[in-house]
Amino acid sequence: MVARMLVCMVFSPFLLGVIGKTKALFAGRKGPPYLQLYYDIFKLLQKGSVYSRTTTWIFRAAPLVSVTAVLVAAFLIPLGSLRAPIQFWGDVILFAYLFGLARFFMILAALDTGSSFEGMGASREAAFSCLSEIALFLNFAVLAVLSKSFSLSGMIGACSWFSWTTMRPSLVLVDLSCFMILLVENSRIPIDDPATHLELTMIHEGMVLDHSGPDLAFILYAGAIKFFVLGGFLITLLLPFHFYNPAMGTVVFLLGMVFLAAAVGVVESAMARLRLNRVSTFIIGSFVLASFGLMIALARAF
């Protein structure tokens, strides 16, 4: 358990470095080093912070709650061959709403500052996440039908070579849909540009304009862990290897995660940002993929 938390906590900022490096490769630049986010977080942790006069304790609590929520979500999913320490019937709901809790506190903190840009970012984030939540739960429904289980470990654990040979169409659809949700939830490029400097177009970045110092470090770290957890969910589905040796399984899993990060980097380099009113169409796309997956799975199951 300690080992898997260490893997998650230490390795997650590295993946964002991989994304940055891939984008730089496509643009023909040298790019920031792989460990850039570690440097950023370390630098921010040592800095002082500035708080707005309008803010209350909610503004200070939000980064802590959001890191805590994503870390606890990491306890619930199996990462490669590392089993989840906490698993019970129905933990998918807890898993989805831990991310909801983190987001809720970030939205409250954004409103706490009273800035118009942060309020706008918060309202966009709320709208898009409310659409992507439906798609996420549809994916869970497909996996529940396929695996006849309603806990994350059962759903993902039931995926083996056997399910890939018999359930291929719906699993492919679920994987595609999960990849789209991963982009939405982590506010990556077709949805939101993490590197944007224009407040009017910001979604997620708009909400954290007023955080500084260690608070911002916590937020960046929470983002990295969120990417790791959701990506780990996808990779464990895609690579259904069950190694008897956990160290070997972890290495394969981490390699898969690096490939996933590179894939996100490729998508970011190849695509432009969608217009804000098109974003919901993108999310509906993932919803439609998941619902076709559910149809196929139900047709096979009954």
Added chain:
Amino acid sequence: MVLFSLGSAQFLTAAGPEQVQIGTLLKPVLSLSKVFGVFFLVLILLTLARTFLAGRASQRRAETWACGYAPSSPRMQTTASSFAKPVLLFFKSVTSFKIHAVRSGNYFPKNLELSSNVTDASEHFIFRPFYVTLRKFSKGTLKLQSGTIPQSLFYILLATVALLIWRFLW
């Protein structure tokens, strides 16, 4: 909502707690309290780390940082309708969400007027037609209820005859 989704999940997977015992019932509570234990443990550890870091570096208070920040008044805050707007725009075809804007002057408007309204689809398309029909129907039955005693006796006779016919035919 959660109970509903758990129930439908049980239906979908056809796999749930097989036999209901106290242990089976308490198991989710136990796992949930484990999760909450972990949650608060991590939260307390992080808060301690945060306090330690805050003690080492400077902290100051300033105005909200945002480009062109003007102190907000209750008339310009982010409200519930700000949060509803993106979702309403998305479901425009169902909710018939309309925004009316009136502005005078070209680039520097002197007066601005903005209002929005939403038709409650469930009320407008389902409940209202249903209750309108119901009311029409009850207006018709009202005629039966008012009247003289001989009329009521006649209704009773009619009902009895109808029942007798129904009894002997089927």
